[in-house]
Amino acid sequence: MFNEDALLQEINFKAIRSSGSGGQHVNKVSSKVELTFNLMESFVFSEEQKERLQKKLQHRLTKEHILILQCDESRSQHKNKELVIKRFLELIRVGLIIPKKRIPTKIPKAVIRKRLKNKRNLSDKKANRKKPDID
Structure with missing residues (x-):
């Protein structure tokens, strides 16, 4: 499908300070990890795969x-790096899946007959509720 090791070589990481509360620790430690990946400059994917990924990940x-x-998520930069890599690889795997083409099934003749029979029965039932025509 694709070479994970070569793909991981094309990723850039940046460690930044996490937002939110956390006291003194959060002000001096850069534990948040930001992963950036340029899809169009990647050598791992073919043009067809790039188009598919671009279409699937267009909102991201x-x-x-x-x-x-x-x-x-974690206070550890290494743990956050592992988590973001795992999330990235899963996004790529899901993005490269080619959906199967749906083949519409043919409605069985017995089902059609049953539907028409039920329709006829309901029609007869409602016709029997009317006052008879006396001519």
Whole structure:
């Protein structure tokens, strides 16, 4: 499908300070990890795969076709880096899946007959509720 090791070579990481409360620790430690990946300059994917990924990830990509993911779940920078890599690889795997073409099934003749029979029964039932025509 794709070479994960070569793909990981094309990723750029940046460590930044996490937002939110956390006291003195949060002000001096850059534990939040930001992953950036330029889809159009990647050598790992073919043009067809790039188009598929661009279409699937269009809401996550910037105008320059750069994917940006962030993780600040853990207080450890290394743990956040592992988490963001795992999330990135899963996004790529899901984005490259080619959906199967749906083949519409044919309605069985028995089902059609049953539907028409039920329709006829309901029609007869409603016709029997009317006052009879006396001519």
